[in-house]
Every structure is written in C-alpha cells, then in structure tokens.
Amino acid sequence: MTGSTANWQAPEGRPAKPALTEVCPHFHAGIELIGKRWSGAIVWALVDGPLRFAELKRSIPGMSDRLLSQRLRELEEAGLMTREVEDGPQVKVTYSLTEMGMDLKPAILALREWACQWQESLP
Amino acid sequence: MTGSTANWQAPEGRPAKPALTEVCPHFHAGIELIGKRWSGAIVWALVDGPLRFAELKRSIPGMSDRLLSQRLRELEEAGLMTREVEDGPQVKVTYSLTEMGMDLKPAILALREWACQWQESLP
Numbered sequence: 159m160t161g162s163t164a165n166w167q168a169p170e171g172r173p174a175k176p177a178l179t180e181v182c183p184h185f186h187a188g189i190e191l192i193g194k195r196w197s198g199a200i201v202w203a204l205v206d207g208p209l210r211f212a213e214l215k216r217s218i219p220g221m222s223d224r225l226l227s228q229r230l231r232e233l234e235e236a237g238l239m240t241r242e243v244e245d246g247p248q249v250k251v252t253y254s255l256t257e258m259g260m261d262l263k264p265a266i267l268a269l270r271e272w273a274c275q276w277q278e279s280l281p
Numbered sequence: 282m283t284g285s286t287a288n289w290q291a292p293e294g295r296p297a298k299p300a301l302t303e304v305c306p307h308f309h310a311g312i313e314l315i316g317k318r319w320s321g322a323i324v325w326a327l328v329d330g331p332l333r334f335a336e337l338k339r340s341i342p343g344m345s346d347r348l349l350s351q352r353l354r355e356l357e358e359a360g361l362m363t364r365e366v367e368d369g370p371q372v373k374v375t376y377s378l379t380e381m382g383m384d385l386k387p388a389i390l391a392l393r394e395w396a397c398q399w400q401e402s403l404p
Contacts, residue, residue: 179329181322181341185389187403188396193316199304206302218304237402258399265395266308268388273311276381279360280310 191236192262196221196229201238201255202270205263208242208254233259314359315385319344319352324361324378325393328386331365331377356382 192198196218203209203217215226230253233239238259244250255262273280315321319341326332326340338349353376356362361382367373378385396403 179340181325182393182396184396184400184403185325185393186322188399189316189321189392190318191404193312193321195313198312198316199309202304202308217302236404258402261395261398265388265391268391269312270305270308272384272388273305273307275384276311277307279381280307280314281359 191238194229194232196225197233198266198269200226200229200233201259201262202266204239204253204255204259205266208252210250210252214253238262314361317352317355319348320356321389321392323349323352323356324382324385325389327362327376327378327382328389331375333373333375337376361385 192201199218199221200214203214209217211226211230214230215221215223218226230239230241234241237256240254240256242252242254244252315324322341322344323337326337332340334349334353337353338344338346341349353362353364357364360379363377363379365375365377367375
C-alpha cells in the first residue's frame with residue numbers, strides 16, 4: 159500500500175474507483191429553475207403550444223392569479239418563455255415557450271414517464 | 282356557429298384545437314420533489330453509484346452538513362434513497378438510490394443535456 163494517492167493503482171483485476179465528479183453547476187441551476195414551486199407545471203402546460211393566462215390557470219388548478227403572474231415573469235426573465243400582447247377591443251396576452259424552453263421537452267417527458275411509473279410512491 | 286360547445290366542430294379543413302389538459306399531478310409532485318434546493322444535485326451525485334456522506338459533500342460544494350443531512354432524510358422518506366449503516370471501529374454510512382431513484386436517470390441525463398446546451402443562458 160502506498161501513502162501517495164496520486165500514484166494509487168487499483169489492485170490487478172479490480173477496476174479503480176472512478177474519480178468523484180462534482181455535480182455539474184449548469185444542471186444544478188437548471189433543475190432548480192424548473193423545480194421551483196409551479197414552474198415545472200407551467201413549462202409542462204406550454205410544451206404543447208402557446209396559451210392565454212386563463213387557459214394556463216385552467217391547466218394548473220389550485221394556483222392563484224398572483225402566483226401564476228409571478229412565475230410567468232420569472233420564466234420570462236429566465237429566457238424560457240415570451241409573452242405576446244395583442245391590442246384590440248380586448249387585450250389578448252399569449253404565453254409561449256422560447257427555443258430554450260421548448261428544448262426542455264425531452265426532459266419534461268422523461269420526468270413525466272418516471273412520475274407516472276412511480277405515481278403510487280409520490281406524495 | 283352553434284352555442285353548444287359539446288357539439289362544436291372545427292370548420293372543415295381546420296383542425297380542432299386540442300382539449301386543454303390539466304398538468305399531470307404526478308409530474309407536478311415529482312418535479313417539485315427533485316427540484317427542491319439541492320435535492321436534484323444529490324440524486325445526480327448518486328446516479329453513478331453509492332456514496333458516503335463525505336463523498337457526497339465533495340460532490341456538491343457549498344452545501345452545509347446540516348442541509349445535506351436534512352435533504353438525505355427527505356429523499357429517504359420519499360423513497361428515492363436508502364442509507365446503509367455498517368458497524369465497526371468506525372461506523373460507515375453509505376447512501377444509495379433505490380430503484381425509484383435510479384429510474385430518474387433518463388430524466389436527469391435529459392436535464393443535464395439541456396442545461397449544458399443552454400448553460401450561457403442559465404443563472
């Protein structure tokens with residue numbers, strides 16, 4: 159046995175323990191962005207196409223207007239979503255995912271599959 | 282135009298707008314579970330195999346002992362992780378993902394890919 163870890167070699171026939179890697183900071187930032195209360199649900203709702211505020215509210219029951227507005231603002235600031243205001247007798251606001259937001263689709267679908275598979279164990 | 286939405290038909294040649302679907306509650310529960318501050322990072326660190334407490338700490342710089350302990354307890358309660366205590370002159374505690382936790386791997390990898398692709402836009 160050697161005292162130096164720099165020269166440490168796995169005994170013959172046993173693979174060396176892989177080096178410990180730090181958690182990717184981008185992953186960390188990303189998962190906390192969409193894991194924030196209700197944010198993932200909003201991205202999910204918009205993955206199939208743009209929605210109006212009232213439609214978003216119907217997609218995510220239990221969320222207050224105030225919180226939905228706040229989360230929409232945060233997602234817009236984070237670059238995941240854009241809002242388009244259409245003037246007229248009645249102002250129409252439509253929310254859409256940006257390219258960055260749409261690129262979340264594979265991750266959202268993988269999470270959905272996992273959540274459905276393990277639904278009985280989830281809170 | 283008919284006043285009844287039940288009998289509403291899309292005009293010929295135009296597809297009907299798909300029915301608004303509510304966000305899957307399992308997805309909602311799942312994403313908030315692993316999106317909680319540091320929880321996703323811990324799952325990520327354990328995806329490659331079991332780790333000891335000190336190894337987990339090195340994988341996730343900036344996290345306090347107290348918070349790491351708390352998150353580990355929460356992940357254990359949620360059924361994503363187990364801890365194994367090995368008695369001896371020095372007690373060894375090893376943390377591993379359960380089958381439910383390991384099944385998150387595709388979602389974790391998809392999120393990682395997204396986060397790396399959009400790293401310059403992430404906080």
